[in-house]
Amino acid sequence: MRRRLPLVFAAVALAALALSGCAPTDASTDYAGNATTVSLDSTAVGQCHVISTPEEYAASSDSRPAVACSGPHTTQTFLVSTVPEPLAGQSERPLHEQLQNLTTRLCPAAELRKYLAGNDRDATAGMAVTGFYPSRSEWAAGSRTVRCDVLLTSPDQAPRETTMDLKDALAGPDSAQIRLCYAQEVKDGVLSSEGSDTTCSEPHTTEDVSAWFGQDASLLSLAAQQERCLPFVLDFLKVDVLPTDVEVRPIVRIDGGARAVRCGVAPLQAGPEPWTGTLAPLVGTLNGGAANG
Template sequence: MTLPPSPRRHRRAGLLALRAALAAAALLSTSSCAPGFTVGQGPLATDWRNGTCHRLTSAFDAGLEVVSESAPSVACNTPHNTETLSVKKLTGPLAQYKERPSPFLMATSMGPLCNREELAAHLGARADQPFHGMHVTAFGPTRKEWSEGVRTVRCDAVMEYEQGKPFMNYMLQRPFKDILKSEAGTPFRLCRTTVGKELRNVGCDKPHQAESVGYAPLAAAGTTAAQRCAKTVRAYMRRALPARYAVLPDPVVAHSDQMVHCWVGQADRTELRTGSLYATEDAARAADNAAKKAAKKAAKSAAKNAAKDRTTTGGSS
């Protein structure tokens, strides 16, 4: 007796079956009576150029299970969710395999070639500055490319998405390059908020209580965490701390040889704000010039009023 198939098949099993079907179709396409078989928008040929942008269409495509990404590149001023940071060579024993190794072996060998420091530099962050909503992943050759001798690794910045929301909503229409040096980087700056009793990380475009400004350097013994963070906060905001705001080091450390994660936010920790306290150099310069003009105008007005008062007083005596 043949039992009916279980209705509760694992998603991965379904995907493997789909891939097996695609592979079988590809083999059939080599016969003279079958049309050429392609997947997506074109043949499975990876774009190995630095600085290219790509548009993944499903969350699975951005997952660790996928070791190859061969979608055609798109212009970086059109919607995209990945951007190539660098292209590197895969070496070592794994590179000697005639057939492409398992996804696990590929991921563990390619992963170390694509690091967070490279991503931070591309986004315009300091090496010690946290950010939100972006990670770096490694893509390798397709099976066909591997069989042809390709041993290249592509390191991509990948936008993250929120579970339960449409994947295609998470696209950017400008390059990721240096985005944290501009006002457009607000969604990718790290902020935090309290949900119930839990602290959660969010982008600074969401309501939050505090914003990360990075880590304070080591300091002489005897300095408090807040004192150590003051310089980091000033460099991030490029201005004095506004009223109702406070430096919120986390954690408060007892020893000067420990790094301090510096946050800035509302002095009243129950109060929420939306937006970033980060200031670009141009914005800070414009604010300084505006403040100088306002001070000059106020001084001129005060001098004019003082002269008027002297004239009035002198005429009445």
């Protein structure tokens, strides 16, 4: 017993040590052993990718190959940019936090709006922007390319798989999937003044027209709010006169104690009922009124 025990436990310990060598060996290959990485420098606007885990989403770089945008995917590249000075001059890649902080500057909402073919009156929901940077080895080799991706998100912020091509999506027939709408409570046949965010492809009561203002004493009445919102709604519908089957429907939102009025539009209904789709006109049409989406 006294002489066997050490042998047994030494064997166990050595076996465990051998197993502990089963650590990752090369960050440029996947952990099934396949060489499936691609360089960030080969990326292009319009490419689609599949990002399915929080870690892939939060990583500084993404070297998975692109997939066809007609197939299931979660992100789409809307802009390719470069890291500016002084960070670009560092021989070693900046910290993850420094890169993430750059994303807001290098992947601006204005560029995304342009890619989606949106205008000032288009508000989006259920979308997020993320930036992917060169890997450490790519950075050392001189790459400073930044890939700006847009992705559809579910309410829990997880990427939503889609087959939708987001290029010019706000001008297309499927734009309701990414437009901002509000779901208000209906109580005794009356809509609540507040509403929760949703996409227009989901049942909702009001569609946002991307205009808001602080609610002061002059804007307490609904009529005053509607009057203030009217120009923005007309701009949204691309009409000069409000169609008879549409009404201006402001939403009150309390953010951090401050009351704001968000301008919205909805079909004129006998009684308030949820609806789906968007009132935004398709490109080439002059007026709204038909719910697309």
